[in-house]
Amino acid sequence: MSSKKDPELPVQPKSGFSRRGFIRGVGIGSGVLGTTGLLPKEAAAAPGAAVVGPGPVAMTLTINGKPVNLTAEPRVTLLDAMRNYLDLTGAKRVCDRGTCGACTVLINGKSVYSCTTLAIDAQGKKIETIEGLPVNNPVSAAFVNHDGQQCGYCTPGFVMAAHGFLREHPNPTEADVEHGLCGNLCRCGTYMGVRKAVVEAAKGMKGGSNG
Amino acid sequence: MANTPDYSWPPEDKRKVIGTSPQRLDGPQKSSGRAKYSSDMNPKGMLFGLYLTSPYAYARLKSIDTGEAERSPGVRAVHVAAKAGTEMPWQGFEIAAVAADTEEQARDAVRKIKVEYEVLPHLVKDDDLAKAGTRARQGGETVTGDPDQAMKDAEVVSEGQYGFAVVTHCCLEPHGQVVQWVPGNDPSGANDHVTVWPSTQNVSGYAGSLGTNIKVPATNIKVRMDYIGGGFGSKFTPDAWGVVGANLSKQAGGRPVKLYLERSTELMIAGNRPSAYGKITVAGKKDGTITAWTYQGWGSGGFTPVPPPDQPYIFTRVPNSRRNRTGIALNGGSQRAWRAPGNQAASFLTCCAIEDFAHKAGKDPLEVFKLNAQYAPEARVDTYRFQLDKAAELAEWKTLWHPRGEGGGGTVKRGMGIGVAAWNGLGHASQCRAVINTDGSVSIEIDSQDLGTGTKTIITQVAAETFGLALNQVKLVIGNNDLPPDGGSGGSTTVGGVSTSTRKATVNALDKLFAAVAPDLGATPDQLEAVDAHIRVKGSPNKSLTWVAACRKLTSSISEMGTYNGRQQDTAGLATGGAAGAQIADVSVDTETGIVKMNRYVAVQDCGMVINPRLAESQVYGAVIMGISTALFEERIMDQETGKYLNPDMEFYKLAGIADIGNIVVHMDIRPENDKRGVIGLGEPPAVPICAAVSNAVANAIGVRVPQIPLTPDRVLAALERRNA
Ligand code: FES
Ligand code: FES
Numbered sequence: 001m002s003s004k005k006d007p008e009l010p011v012q013p014k015s016g017f018s019r020r021g022f023i024r025g026v027g028i029g030s031g032v033l034g035t036t037g038l039l040p041k042e043a044a045a046a047p048g049a050a051v052v053g054p055g056p057v058a059m060t061l062t063i064n065g066k067p068v069n070l071t072a073e074p075r076v077t078l079l080d081a082m083r084n085y086l087d088l089t090g091a092k093r094v095c096d097r098g099t100c101g102a103c104t105v106l107i108n109g110k111s112v113y114s115c116t117t118l119a120i121d122a123q124g125k126k127i128e129t130i131e132g133l134p135v136n137n138p139v140s141a142a143f144v145n146h147d148g149q150q151c152g153y154c155t156p157g158f159v160m161a162a163h164g165f166l167r168e169h170p171n172p173t174e175a176d177v178e179h180g181l182c183g184n185l186c187r188c189g190t191y192m193g194v195r196k197a198v199v200e201a202a203k204g205m206k207g208g209s210n211g
Numbered sequence: 212m213a214n215t216p217d218y219s220w221p222p223e224d225k226r227k228v229i230g231t232s233p234q235r236l237d238g239p240q241k242s243s244g245r246a247k248y249s250s251d252m253n254p255k256g257m258l259f260g261l262y263l264t265s266p267y268a269y270a271r272l273k274s275i276d277t278g279e280a281e282r283s284p285g286v287r288a289v290h291v292a293a294k295a296g297t298e299m300p301w302q303g304f305e306i307a308a309v310a311a312d313t314e315e316q317a318r319d320a321v322r323k324i325k326v327e328y329e330v331l332p333h334l335v336k337d338d339d340l341a342k343a344g345t346r347a348r349q350g351g352e353t354v355t356g357d358p359d360q361a362m363k364d365a366e367v368v369s370e371g372q373y374g375f376a377v378v379t380h381c382c383l384e385p386h387g388q389v390v391q392w393v394p395g396n397d398p399s400g401a402n403d404h405v406t407v408w409p410s411t412q413n414v415s416g417y418a419g420s421l422g423t424n425i426k427v428p429a430t431n432i433k434v435r436m437d438y439i440g441g442g443f444g445s446k447f448t449p450d451a452w453g454v455v456g457a458n459l460s461k462q463a464g465g466r467p468v469k470l471y472l473e474r475s476t477e478l479m480i481a482g483n484r485p486s487a488y489g490k491i492t493v494a495g496k497k498d499g500t501i502t503a504w505t506y507q508g509w510g511s512g513g514f515t516p517v518p519p520p521d522q523p524y525i526f527t528r529v530p531n532s533r534r535n536r537t538g539i540a541l542n543g544g545s546q547r548a549w550r551a552p553g554n555q556a557a558s559f560l561t562c563c564a565i566e567d568f569a570h571k572a573g574k575d576p577l578e579v580f581k582l583n584a585q586y587a588p589e590a591r592v593d594t595y596r597f598q599l600d601k602a603a604e605l606a607e608w609k610t611l612w613h614p615r616g617e618g619g620g621g622t623v624k625r626g627m628g629i630g631v632a633a634w635n636g637l638g639h640a641s642q643c644r645a646v647i648n649t650d651g652s653v654s655i656e657i658d659s660q661d662l663g664t665g666t667k668t669i670i671t672q673v674a675a676e677t678f679g680l681a682l683n684q685v686k687l688v689i690g691n692n693d694l695p696p697d698g699g700s701g702g703s704t705t706v707g708g709v710s711t712s713t714r715k716a717t718v719n720a721l722d723k724l725f726a727a728v729a730p731d732l733g734a735t736p737d738q739l740e741a742v743d744a745h746i747r748v749k750g751s752p753n754k755s756l757t758w759v760a761a762c763r764k765l766t767s768s769i770s771e772m773g774t775y776n777g778r779q780q781d782t783a784g785l786a787t788g789g790a791a792g793a794q795i796a797d798v799s800v801d802t803e804t805g806i807v808k809m810n811r812y813v814a815v816q817d818c819g820m821v822i823n824p825r826l827a828e829s830q831v832y833g834a835v836i837m838g839i840s841t842a843l844f845e846e847r848i849m850d851q852e853t854g855k856y857l858n859p860d861m862e863f864y865k866l867a868g869i870a871d872i873g874n875i876v877v878h879m880d881i882r883p884e885n886d887k888r889g890v891i892g893l894g895e896p897p898a899v900p901i902c903a904a905v906s907n908a909v910a911n912a913i914g915v916r917v918p919q920i921p922l923t924p925d926r927v928l929a930a931l932e933r934r935n936a
Contacts, residue, residue: 048655072315084259089251094384094476135243155244184869185866185868189835193829
């Protein structure tokens, strides 16, 4: 069940902020009693990095080909920026720690977990979200065709991950799909349909655009 | 004139829409990310809510100070749920919540709430009954026949211990809601208005339940839900967070508040399937006939002790038995219904014990299950035998099965195992309104919900069938509490409920249309039929009106109700209860790593008349995949030393991924004798036997029972070590 995706952007975060600084652990050994903040100290900037924040800062993201402005704290993830600030709700917040893929978007053509990407670091990059695809893009249509969805909450993430996967693997077998999409989880149990859908979508996309 | 309308389903050969497999109607909206779930709602002025929860397994709240949190930037409301003195018997217990302009501000504010705790002694593990002490509540003993004598007389006796972990629902859309409580000018709350977008399995019941808790009349509460991201039995009520979210909104002067549980909290408090452990002795004859059964069972459903289910499952007519059941009060989140509550544990315990007995008797378990199907409820004996044979055929049991432990020469051993299921699945009470307008447009209104099961699609299919229309000529509205009430979606009751009420409403409406146009067609209403978007005289297809032309003859719209009271005798033969299923797992076990790999999984399932075979099949796939996940990976892991839940995140609380499930073969048992029973719910029955079948397959592969699920590598290796010792 290992992820095939980079949990972080491949490039070193420019702002010097890290995801680690604000993960709100309640798990093993966090020992949070709800009284002490465990975070601010950890958010210290790396040496030499330009310091922004901790208050809201203006950012510009390039989403689906359009520049979008927002003002948010540097700790805001790309996922939260989309969902909470831009009303782009196709990407879902499920695990919020890089495990499930429900928040998958493409950055510079590669699928990325937007919950483990800071919005501020996604500036200047090409962000593609499911809202940028037509309703009947070949992958989404194939998910309908093979009933690769039930509640559908995981589906936008799967569809974006499939788009990213198919760009690099245009002729996948079902086994390839299993390998390529194992960074996405579904609770309703739609994997049988997903396998078939992605293989079919690949055929539908031959020679055509990526939707 | 027609007296009592004939509501019965059209005969199989006359059906045009029922029994076909159109695509899920909301599929394009979902797969394109356009579907708006309640958690996607961002109404204007919305605040973000966040909980502070208890970090201890068991503690008393000594004091709470929210002053600093209230002064924190952006904070609009703070609500204290647990006052000083409150006993908090599990980690994740809700203490207080804040609402702030941004989620980041809410997080900062929650950390500023000061709480003092008095830590109390906890118990968080229940695998060893001897360690439960005063936390154990004996449930008493039940005896049938003469188990002592039967044990003495037995030719074969097998004993085993089996354990079934607490797992958590982990719906991908977390529990919570967006809620707006606008206070009115009457202090009694009579003029207050609430709008709520919940993630709930019971849209119809939500307002009444929330209203009682916040003292606002249900008539002033609007509930809206177009999509839900999973429920599986864990989302039936507004829960504490519905009430707290509403209070935050009111305190903030009526601004909407989004309050969803964080994943860690969700995994702790928003759904725990109870554990079940059992020491079981099965006795019988050499030919594999079971004659006696003893059971000492224990388990926990949280702080309120709930005993595990009774034994044996399905084979309830075993003549001699002694059963003891004990519930343990644990410091863990309360139990919630899980897809076929109780049945999974019951099937697991029974089917594992039968497989062990078959091995002891030196018999093929397929034959032993079939032989002892004599103890199943009388009406289902033949069904189980048929289904076991069918599953065996599809799984190639005759060629692939081998006696226990003879799973091949190498280090990877193959094995097969059986599990069986039963469920009722009779529809819930449901009301539907069918409207035929003078322009020919048609709407179906019913306050139900579609959990991803395909409810929207099947309601539309039923309406289209009755009216002789295409699916896109029927407009369906659900998920809105202004509509006629339906029940909660639990227990596989939805499809039976909505298909019955929809059929009745549409037949009633169509009868009105027939009465209106019969004179124009020179016929009596009972001579008319609705086929292919025409109203025509039976036997004279050229005496007809198009649907639209017929509706134009109406002087006003037709609006007719269809009501089903949720009892067997009210279904008019449209729906019934009682589904059976047999499943076979085929696995490979690597004896060096302990890793279990699914090869193939066969599920044979009946569910009466099937409205949409493709969606039915998807339900079975989903149930099986969820079952494989719980059989191999899922477990709430507790640490008795610290009292902590060790894996409340999706990295360490593992769900099966796309590469973990092998190939799944579904056979819907749609024989005519099943079809004529009417509609039976399907969400739960195929979810029942997977842990049993997989555990039996692993035992068959490696020659020894791994006593507890999930069948993690460490447990498999430990069992192998015991075998070799
Ligand atoms: S929400 Fe981002 S990976 Fe799960
Ligand atoms: S369809 Fe429900 S989680 Fe995947």
